Each structure stands twice: as structure tokens, then as C-alpha cells.
Amino acid sequence: MLTALKVRLYPNKEQQAALAQNLGCCRFVWNYYLNKSNTQCQETGKGLSYCDMTKDLTQLKKQEEFLWLKDASSSALQQSLKNLEAAFKNFFEHRAKFPKFKSRHKKQSLRYPAGCSIKGNGIQLPKLGIVKAVISKNISGKIKSVTVSKDSTDKYFAAILFEVEDNSTNKEGKISGIDLGLNSLVTVFDGENTYKVDPIKPTRKYAKRLRRRQKSLSRKKLGSNNRKKQVKKVAKVHQKITNTRQDFRPNLSHQLVGENQAVVVENMSVKGLARTNLAKSILDAGFGMLVNFLGYKLKRVGGILVEVDRFFRSTKLCNCCKYKNDSLTLKDREWVCPKCQTHHDRDENAAKKCDSFSQNREIGGRLAVSSNQ
Structure with missing residues (x-):
């Protein structure tokens, strides 16, 4: 069974700069491929799939003007594309509105689908090291993903998704x-x-x-x-x-x-x-x-x-x-x-x-x- 725990993060100045870069890269990838998918849909009547966007992203990172994308976690960029594909799917199945372009002036978030662990009083994140955190309870199960977010008051949070044993029984009361x-x-x-x-x-x-x-x-x-x-x-x-x-x-x-x-x-x-x-x-x-x-x-x-x-x-x-x-x-x-x-x-x-x-x-x-x- 999966459960989640949201904790407060306290990154230092270097980690804040790295997080800002990662958030910016994920936001750029989302906006770039949302625009590209819209353009292709208007021209051919069919948008881009996740596989198409991933292959194009690999080539995009090799171009000289987009070399800075290599500084961000590749798994976080790929997760951003997965989220975009899910947003399109939810729209076409009438579960959500059409995907919007992301702004740097609102709440920002990115997800690390792998490479995260609990180290002492912090969370080990890819390309960031151990980020200080206030963890209210023991996390003993396998961590599936960590979603880092920054709100409009410049506070950082992490939502940790992890596995726990299903010990539910017939409750009495x-x-x-x-x-x-x-x-x-x-x-x-x-x-x-x-x-x-x-x-x-x-x-x-x-x-x-x-x-x-x-x-x-x-x-x-x-x-x-x-x-x-x-x-x-x-x-x-x-x-x-x-x-x-x-x-x-x-x-x-x-x-x-x-x-x-x-x-x-x-x-x-x-x-x-x-x-x-x-x-x-x-x-x-x-x-x-x-x-x-x-x-x-x-x-x-x-x-x-x-x-x-x-x-x-x-x-x-x-x-x-x-x-x-x-x-x-x-x-x-x-x-x-x-x-x-x-x-x-x-x-x-x-x-x-x-x-x-x-x-x-x-x-x-x-x-x-x-x-x-």
C-alpha cells in the first residue's frame, strides 16, 4: 500500500540555486513541448506522445543553445513529460481542463521518480545532496518518488510517496x-x-x-x-x-x-x-x-x-x-x-x-x- 508524507525542506543557498535551476528546466520542458504539441496538432491533427517527446528532448539537450538542460536531473525532466502526457489524457477523457503554460511567479514543483532516500535529518535528492528536512514520522518503506514544491512565499516542501504494509483489519467501534x-x-x-x-x-x-x-x-x-x-x-x-x-x-x-x-x-x-x-x-x-x-x-x-x-x-x-x-x-x-x-x-x-x-x-x-x- 502506498502512502504520502509532506515535510518542510530547508535548503541552503547553493541548494536553493540548484532547485531554482531544476524547477526552471522542468517548467521550460513542459512549456516547450506543450507549445510544440499544440502546433503539431494544428498542422497534422495529432499531438506528441511521451515517446516522441522523450526522443526529441534527447536531441534538444545536444543543441548548443539548450546545453543548460543537462544541469537538471534527467529523471525529473522525463517526469515532467509524463505529467504533460497525463494532462492531455485527462483532458481528452473529460476529467480536467486543457493543459496550461506554467509561470515562474506561481507555485512550482518537480518530481524525482528515483534516486531519493532518507539520510539522517534530511532527504537525499539527485544533484542536490542531502537537503535538511523536518520529518515527523519514521519512513521505513521503499520511497517511490519525492515531489519538491516551492510556494509563493518562498517556502520549500517535499511530498514523499512510500510503501507501507497493509495491516488493515475489521475495525470495531x-x-x-x-x-x-x-x-x-x-x-x-x-x-x-x-x-x-x-x-x-x-x-x-x-x-x-x-x-x-x-x-x-x-x-x-x-x-x-x-x-x-x-x-x-x-x-x-x-x-x-x-x-x-x-x-x-x-x-x-x-x-x-x-x-x-x-x-x-x-x-x-x-x-x-x-x-x-x-x-x-x-x-x-x-x-x-x-x-x-x-x-x-x-x-x-x-x-x-x-x-x-x-x-x-x-x-x-x-x-x-x-x-x-x-x-x-x-x-x-x-x-x-x-x-x-x-x-x-x-x-x-x-x-x-x-x-x-x-x-x-x-x-x-x-x-x-x-x-x-
Whole structure:
């Protein structure tokens, strides 16, 4: 089984210069062959394959004006061509947009498919030597690849893909129903108790700081050093928002996975909700990412993620008598069942209905519902 670990890198000045050269070479190769493939496609109706691009790259490196490409890792350049071929394939199979040209002013990355290892407190990278890193856990399996990235605030990271033994067994624990929302990010019912977790809303939290720095950026002269400095200040606010999200969602999913054998959650159409007037709050909540985290973490420990159909009326159905309240609106956070007179909290009732949905389909202690893993 493959797993990944992202770590922070601290290259010295010489390694930073070498990384900049490697990143520039990979970016040039991507842009050069993207342009060449587009031109050939317009002329002949057929683009370049990976084999065609690799053969051409070998000849290109021999030309006098492109000798500097030899200073970069050849495996990293070839991996850039593989990524380009995969991008074209994803486009033609309608899984992604058409490949774009890469810019030096945005986030940059390159992948080393071989020749990487852990050496003490650092990572051995081709043509760079040992780069100092902060590695949070022991990596004992075989390293398949290392992806080095540089963000807009000039910080370096490495995503290490390595093999681990698949020790997953049938996990034992509770079965919890979860309702996702904006007032309460998750409402959890485990069959006995109900609790809520409030959203962190990092975009709104740092909106004032971001607005001030963007205003200051708009007053800076194009191409000036002050503008370049202000661009980094704006990027740091965006990074703060990203870091807040990346710290919160993994921790919440880890807590839910540790407590439960199975988690039942509504299969939401995030793209559809993002087209409404609640788009900012929906995207800030990150429902899709949270469900993805729950899926792979439960699979890793032998648990199950069950996604209830999005048209299942978990909110309008009374969890006691199954009465359907069609008069319920989005503004009604609490309601009383006209049939059994039970007082309901909207989110808690939806979480209980999700839990009962799973209990009705449980066979031999395991859920006989297809899970999205």
C-alpha cells in the first residue's frame, strides 16, 4: 500500500540555486513541448506522445543553445513529460481542463521518480545532496518518488510517496451518523449521544487583513520592488488561511475515525451548492475534502464510509415516527413533529436519520452498503 508524507525542506543557498535551476528546466520542458504539441496538432491533427517527446528532448539537450538542460536531473525532466502526457489524457477523457503554460511567479514543483532516500535529518535528492528536512514520522518503506514544491512565499516542501504494509483489519467501534452544515460543521450522533463541531471560517476570519494588504498592493507601481514585497505579504495571508484549513480538517477526521467503526454521511453536491449565494461559506467549510479524509482514513484502518443519497430526506423526516414535514424551510433550525410532538434540532435530527439509515442495512455487524473508498 502506498502512502504520502509532506515535510518542510530547508535548503541552503547553493541548494536553493540548484532547485531554482531544476524547477526552471522542468517548467521550460513542459512549456516547450506543450507549445510544440499544440502546433503539431494544428498542422497534422495529432499531438506528441511521451515517446516522441522523450526522443526529441534527447536531441534538444545536444543543441548548443539548450546545453543548460543537462544541469537538471534527467529523471525529473522525463517526469515532467509524463505529467504533460497525463494532462492531455485527462483532458481528452473529460476529467480536467486543457493543459496550461506554467509561470515562474506561481507555485512550482518537480518530481524525482528515483534516486531519493532518507539520510539522517534530511532527504537525499539527485544533484542536490542531502537537503535538511523536518520529518515527523519514521519512513521505513521503499520511497517511490519525492515531489519538491516551492510556494509563493518562498517556502520549500517535499511530498514523499512510500510503501507501507497493509495491516488493515475489521475495525470495531461505534457507527455514527454525521450531518454536514454551515452553522455546525458536523453534527455527530453515535446511537446514544449527539455533539456538534463549529466551523472555523478562516476566509472570513482573515478577510479584513487580506483586504488591507490587497489595497496596499493595488497602489504599488507595476514592476517595482515594493510591489514584489507586497505580493509576498498578500501570499502569506492566503497561506495562513490554507494552513488553518489543513490543520483543522485532518484533526477532525482523525478524531471521527478513531471513535467509529463506520461513518454515515450525506453525499453532497458541493459544485452545485457552490453556485448559490452561500458559495463562500460552502467552499470555506470544505465538505468534499473532509469526506475524502474520512474515506481514506477509514479504509486504512478497516472501517467503512457510507454515503447516503443526497435526495434522502434526512432533515424533514422525524427520527421517531418517520413523519415527513414538507413545510420545513432552511430558516427553521428547530421544529416540533406534528404527529408525535417531539421537539427536534434540525441538524441533530438529520444526523440521527443518517445513523438509522445505516442500522437498517447492517448485516452481521458490518454494513452492507457500498462505500465510497
